[in-house]
Amino acid sequence: MTAIKHTLQREVFLPAEERLVGLVHVAKAGKKKKSSFLCAAVTVDSPVQAHIYQLKKADKGESYKKKLSWFLRELKVVDGKDVNKFSEIAEFDLHFEKVYKWVASSMTEKSSFISCLWRLSQRYHVQKADFLNIPKTLLEEVSRPSGQSQIAAGSDDIAMVDEDYQALSSKEEADLELLMSECQMAISNAEAFSEQLSKQLSMLDGANIHSIMGSEDQVLNLMRLLDDGIQQASDIEAKLNGYDAILKNVKDQMEVMKDKDILITLRNKNYEKLLHELDTLVSTLDLDIKHTRALMDGDLLTPTGIYECTAAAEALQKCVHANIHPALQKMKAVVEQQDRFEKFTNQFAKRLIHHLNNLFIHQGNEMGETLSRFANELKLPQHHSSHRDLTPYADLMLWLKNANFNSFVKLSKVYTESLSKLYNKEIQDFLECAKQRLVGKGEKGKLNQKTSSSSSLTKMADRGRSSSIQSVDSVTFSKDGSDLDLSSRQLFDQILDKVLSELEPVCLAEQHFTVRFFHLADNCTLEQKTSSEDESDPGAVKKTNERQINEEMRRMMTDLFPSLETELENFITFADKLDGCNSMYMLVRMSQHVINTQDAGSFLSMTFANCLVKTKRNFDRFIQNKITAIKESKISKKNKCGIINFVSDFDEFAKQAEIIFKGSDRRADLEKAYCKLVHTISDEIVRVAKEHQKTPEHVIYMENYHRMNSILSRLKISCLESEKKDFKQKYLESLHKYTTSLLGRPLEKIHIFFEGVESRVAAGVKMEEVGYQLAFSKQELRKVIKEYPGKEVKKGLEHLYRKVEKHLCEEENLFEVVWHTMQDEFIRAYKHYENLINNCYPDSLISLEFSMADVLEYFSNIARLH
Numbered sequence: 006m007t008a009i010k011h012t013l014q015r016e017v018f019l020p021a022e023e024r025l026v027g028l029v030h031v032a033k034a035g036k037k038k039k040s041s042f043l044c045a046a047v048t049v050d051s052p053v054q055a056h057i058y059q060l061k062k063a064d065k066g067e068s069y070k071k072k073l074s075w076f077l078r079e080l081k082v083v084d085g086k087d088v089n090k091f092s093e094i095a096e097f098d099l100h101f102e103k104v105y106k107w108v109a110s111s112m113t114e115k116s117s118f119i120s121c122l123w124r125l126s127q128r129y130h131v132q133k134a135d136f137l138n139i140p141k142t143l144l145e146e147v148s149r150p151s152g153q154s155q156i157a158a159g160s161d162d163i164a165m166v167d168e169d170y171q172a173l174s175s176k177e178e179a180d181l182e183l184l185m186s187e188c189q190m191a192i193s194n195a196e197a198f199s200e201q202l203s204k205q206l207s208m209l210d211g212a213n214i215h216s217i218m219g220s221e222d223q224v225l226n227l228m229r230l231l232d233d234g235i236q237q238a239s240d241i242e243a244k245l246n247g248y249d250a251i252l253k254n255v256k257d258q259m260e261v262m263k264d265k266d267i268l269i270t271l272r273n274k275n276y277e278k279l280l281h282e283l284d285t286l287v288s289t290l291d292l293d294i295k296h297t298r299a300l301m302d303g304d305l306l307t308p309t310g311i312y313e314c315t316a317a318a319e320a321l322q323k324c325v326h327a328n329i330h331p332a333l334q335k336m337k338a339v340v341e342q343q344d345r346f347e348k349f350t351n352q353f354a355k356r357l358i359h360h361l362n363n364l365f366i367h368q369g370n371e372m373g374e375t376l377s378r379f380a381n382e383l384k385l386p387q388h389h390s391s392h393r394d395l396t397p398y399a400d401l402m403l404w405l406k407n408a409n410f411n412s413f414v415k416l417s418k419v420y421t422e423s424l425s426k427l428y429n430k431e432i433q434d435f436l437e438c439a440k441q442r443l444v445g446k447g448e449k450g451k452l453n454q455k456t457s458s459s460s461s462l463t464k465m466a467d468r469g470r471s472s473s474i475q476s477v478d479s480v481t482f483s484k485d486g487s488d489l490d491l492s493s494r495q496l497f498d499q500i501l502d503k504v505l506s507e508l509e510p511v512c513l514a515e516q517h518f519t520v521r522f523f524h525l526a527d528n529c530t531l532e533q534k535t536s537s538e539d540e541s542d543p544g545a546v547k548k549t550n551e552r553q554i555n556e557e558m559r560r561m562m563t564d565l566f567p568s569l570e571t572e573l574e575n576f577i578t579f580a581d582k583l584d585g586c587n588s589m590y591m592l593v594r595m596s597q598h599v600i601n602t603q604d605a606g607s608f609l610s611m612t613f614a615n616c617l618v619k620t621k622r623n624f625d626r627f628i629q630n631k632i633t634a635i636k637e638s639k640i641s642k643k644n645k646c647g648i649i650n651f652v653s654d655f656d657e658f659a660k661q662a663e664i665i666f667k668g669s670d671r672r673a674d675l676e677k678a679y680c681k682l683v684h685t686i687s688d689e690i691v692r693v694a695k696e697h698q699k700t701p702e703h704v705i706y707m708e709n710y711h712r713m714n715s716i717l718s719r720l721k722i723s724c725l726e727s728e729k730k731d732f733k734q735k736y737l738e739s740l741h742k743y744t745t746s747l748l749g750r751p752l753e754k755i756h757i758f759f760e761g762v763e764s765r766v767a768a769g770v771k772m773e774e775v776g777y778q779l780a781f782s783k784q785e786l787r788k789v790i791k792e793y794p795g796k797e798v799k800k801g802l803e804h805l806y807r808k809v810e811k812h813l814c815e816e817e818n819l820f821e822v823v824w825h826t827m828q829d830e831f832i833r834a835y836k837h838y839e840n841l842i843n844n845c846y847p848d849s850l851i852s853l854e855f856s857m858a859d860v861l862e863y864f865s866n867i868a869r870l871h
Contacts, residue, residue, distance in 0.1 A: 006030075006114070013044065017060065017069055022049045027121030029114040034096060034106035041072065043107065045121050047129075052256060055125045057099070075101050077122075078130050085119060085139035116143055130257075282333075289327040290342045292349075296320045300353045305360045311397045314353075318404040321349055325408075354409045357401055362419050368394070369423035383442060383500070385435045385507040392518045403524045417523055421564035428515075429568050432508075436576045439504050443497055443583060494661075497580060498590045504576070505598045505613075512569075512609040513602070516562055525557045562608035573616045581623045585630065588623040589662060593669045595620050600670070621674070628678040631658070632685050640693050646700040647814030649693055652709050655686055656716045663720055676724040683728050686713065703746065704812045706739035708819060744826045747809065752798070752834070755853075758789045759841050766845075775845045783849050786842070795855040799863045802831075806867050821868070828864040835860060 014025045027045040042060040047053050055077035060069045082100035087093065095109045097119065109115035119136070120143045126133045136144060188198055217224055296317035303317065304310025325346050333339055368391045406413040520526060580587040595617045602610035635651040659679070666675045694705035710732045717729035758781070765775050775781050809823055835857060842851055855863075 009042075013042070013060065013069060017071065018044075018046050023047065023056070024049060026125070027118050029107075029118035030110040031107040032110075034108055040110075042069070043118065045077075045118070045125060047125070052252075053129060055129050057122075077125055077134075078132065080122070080126070080134040082135045082137060083119060083122060083139070084137045085115075087138050087140060116140075119143055129253075132257075286329065286333060286339070289329065290324055290339065290346075292320060292324055292346070297349070300349050305357065308397060311401070314357075315400045315404075318353065318401060318408075321346060321353070322404055322407060325350065350408050354405060354412060357405060358412050358416055361398060361402075361416055364395070364398075365416075365420045365423045369427050383435070383438055383503055383507075385511050386431055387511065388515065392514065392522075395518075395522060399522045399524070402522060406524060417561070418564075421561060424515075425565050425567055428566055432566070432569055432572050435507065436504065436572050439500050439576065440579055442500055443493075443580065491661075494584065494586055494590065497584070497587050498594070498665075501580070501587075501590055501594050505594060508569075508573075509598060509602060509609060512562070512566065512612075513607060515565060516558060516607050516609070519561055519565070520558055523561065525561070559608045559611060566608070566612075570612045570615055573612065574619055577616060577619055577623065581627075585627040586661065588620060588627045589665045589675075591620040592617070592624045592671050592674065593665055596669065596671050624674065624678075628681060632681060635682070635685050635689050638689070638693075640697060644699060645812065645814060646693065646697045646705050647708065648712050649690065649705075649709055651686060651689065652712050652716075655682060656712075658682075659716060659720055659722070663722075676722075679722060679725055680728075683713075683725060687728075687732075701743065701746075701812055703739045703743035707736055707743055707823075708814060710736035710739060711819060740823065740826060744823060744830055747812075748805065748827050748830055752793050752838070752853075754789050754792055755838060756834070758786065759838060762841060762845055772844045773847065776849070781845075783846055783851060786846065786851055790851070790853055793854060795859050795863075798855055798860075799867075802863050803867055824864070824868055828861075831864075832857065832860060 010025060010028060013028065018025045023046045025044055025046050029043050030040060031043050032040045044058045044060055045055065046058065047055050057075045057077060057080065058071050059073040061072045062068070063070050079101050080099060082098070084098040084100070085094075086096050086098070093112050095112055095115055097107055097109065097115055099105045099107065109118070119139060122134075123136060123144050185198075188201065295313075299310075299313040299317035300321060303314040305314060325343070329339065334343075402413070402416075405416070577591055580591060595613055599610060599613045599617055602613060631654075638649070638651055640646060640649065662675055662678075666672055690706065690709045694702045697705060714729055714732040714736055717725050717732065762775050762781055765778065765781065766772055770778070776783055776786075779785075805827065806824065809827070813819055813823060835853070838853065842849075
């Protein structure tokens with residue numbers, strides 16, 4: 006063990022200027038194969054520092070290295086685990102920040118190492134470690150030395166390690182080598198060399214003794230001097246030990262003061278944090294006295310008072326919703342302050358609710374008293390003044406919404422109930438005034454013609470409905486009432502636009518005020534903040550919030566205008582009964598206003614959209630009634646047909662519809678109606694032509710198809726281009742069939758004769774040889790031609806002219822067209838006959854009794870005379 010101790014001192018501790026004072030060969034508990042050394046060492050330089058090291062062999066070679074190190078002052082407990090004196094256990098524990106369990110190779114080494122730790126702890130540290138379960142014999146008390154003898158005794162255990170073995174100095178090694186070189190047997194015969202050295206040493210000792218005895222006086226003087234030196238050295242050493250003891254106490258006190266300084270610094274920081282936290286808490290929960298006065302007695306009537314109350318309410322809200330640590334919320338002062346804030350909140354909320362409740366009711370009653378000013382005007386009262394009076398309370402309503410949501414909801418209901426009665430009355434009177442103007446204007450002309458007495462609104466409305474139903478169900482428009490109908494329809498369009506234009510600003514103004522005053526968007530904004538962490542798509546969140554705002558806004562607007570949609574539908578129904586054509590005006594106007602209010606996402610847009618659906622149904626029903634009327638139309642069979650009534654009606658309808666739907670986005674609805682009506686008219690013209698007995702079928706086709714083609718060409722309706730071409734084709738076909746059927750076979754016997762000629766030519770007879778056949782000889786031809794002199798031809802044409810004049814109507818003015826067509830047909834037949842005579846009877850000098858010029862003159866004279 007001594008050898009390993011010297012090795013460790015030389016290789017490990019001497020280079021580090023440390024001195025090994027104790028060691029033990031140990032292994033960790035449960036891991037005996039991995040052994041190491043625990044060493045106790047002190048520094049050479051002052052002040053002395055004591056350490057404990059764990060040394061292990063290096064991975065390569067036989068050298069040792071330090072694995073773990075601790076200051077001795079870090080040692081808290083040494084547990085020897087010797088519970089009683091009869092049991093000896095090689096295990097022991099060292100308690101630093103962690104507990105290290107060791108097993109010594111022998112009890113002797115364990116006891117020696119623990120004793121060394123005890124002495125070091127007692128000598129160098131004020132705060133000593135606790136030594137538990139260790140025999141008292143090992144724990145020798147090492148007291149602080151007070152004198153020289155005590156110093157020697159006290160330093161014995163630590164100083165004895167001063168060296169059981171000291172290495173030779175370089176000078177000593179040189180002298181030893183010189184000595185051994187002088188004696189040749191120093192290496193070969195060590196015993197002889199040793200005896201020689203002993204003899205020489207004895208001789209030197211004897212010489213020294215004789216010399217000493219010879220110089221006794223000098224020796225006595227030297228001894229006296231040595232005793233004096235020793236005494237002085239002892240005094241100096243005693244003083245140095247005293248100084249050292251003082252310095253050691255100072256060192257321990259400095260270490261304690263250092264620890265205390267750290268604690269004081271930490272305490273001061275904690276005090277600063279506590280002071281800052283308390284300052285923040287006090288400032289957060291401190292409500293200014295002026296705010297308290299405003300909450301308790303603030304004036305809610307004047308703008309200044311409202312501003313002060315608003316500022317006080319916002320300050321109170323900040324105090325109530327202050328971000329306070331949960332631990333601080335348990336403080337009695339905080340609880341009392343929060344109770345005080347709650348009391349202020351309840352009292353001010355009660356006072357604010359009472360004031361606004363009275364204000365809402367008062368405004369509803371006050372505005373109702375002013376309705377008489379607009380009784381005779383087609384104008385809807387505006388509520389800008391009431392909105393202006395209530396706007397200063399908007400921030401207080403937001404505070405109430407956050408402080409007491411149930412009271413906020415009840416107050417909102419009071420507002421809607423109070424204002425809904427006012428709006429219902431205003432809208433009813435407004436629409437009733439519009440109805441009166443419609444009926445009064447529309448019936449004025451008829452009333453002046455029939456009677457001068459005025460009737461009530463109900464009777465006028467009934468007459469208006471009955472006349473409109475008749476106009477819808479009948480096929481024709483009333484001729485003598487067309488100007489009146491046009492003016493009344495234009496008036497209706499103006500009144501309808503006025504009604505919708507008056508409703509729009511009132512509803513939008515109320516909607517904007519409601520959103521701002523009741524902060525309908527704030528609730529959704531709060532929900533957005535709380536749900537944004539869960540939502541991954543911000544676009545979806547935005548759409549959801551907009552939908553929530555619109556739903557909340559429409560719900561409140563529905564409560565404010567509960568009868569608006571119903572009243573508008575009643576007005577639409579009234580106008581539709583008054584005149585079916587009004588549905589076209591309503592369809593166009595309502596669609597425009599739906600688009601105008603659509604961007605605001607307003608309640609009015611939804612209301613107009615619902616009314617637009619009803620208007621579209623009325624328009625579809627109006628078109629269907631016209632189709633039904635066309636199918637059920639009856640034409641008088643006593644007179645010639647002429648232009649059928651529903652064809653003329655379509656002309657009037659199309660002209661008016663084009664004016665109404667010009668530039669409208671509802672053009673597609675009109676085009677669908679056009680297609681249905683035109684197809685129905687085309688089918689019904691065929692029916693009427695077949696049923697009518699007075700007028701030839703082709704005349705009815707010709708005149709009505711011509712009229713429909715003229716209407717569509719004039720109006721230039723793009724969706725009816727194919728129908729226009731179809732009508733023109735049918736008109737030309739009907740004209741040709743009528744002229745050919747009425748003209749028949751001009752010069753009938755001549756026509757029969759030449760038919761036979763053509764049949765012979767078709768049978769293979771040459772045209773020059775036809776005249777040699779008996780039935781078609783030149784004599785037979787001359788005989789047939791003599792039967793049709795010019796006078797007879799002219800007489801036949803005059804009779805034909807009268808027949809055409811009888812069939813055609815003057816309204817369409819197709820007589821000249823028909824007569825000119827007949828002339829062309831007659832001339833075509835004339836040329837055909839002359840061509841056959843020239844080809845089949847050449848050089849016969851045979852010709853018709855009248856010339857081409859005579860034919861043209863006959864037609865011209867007949868047309869001119871009539």
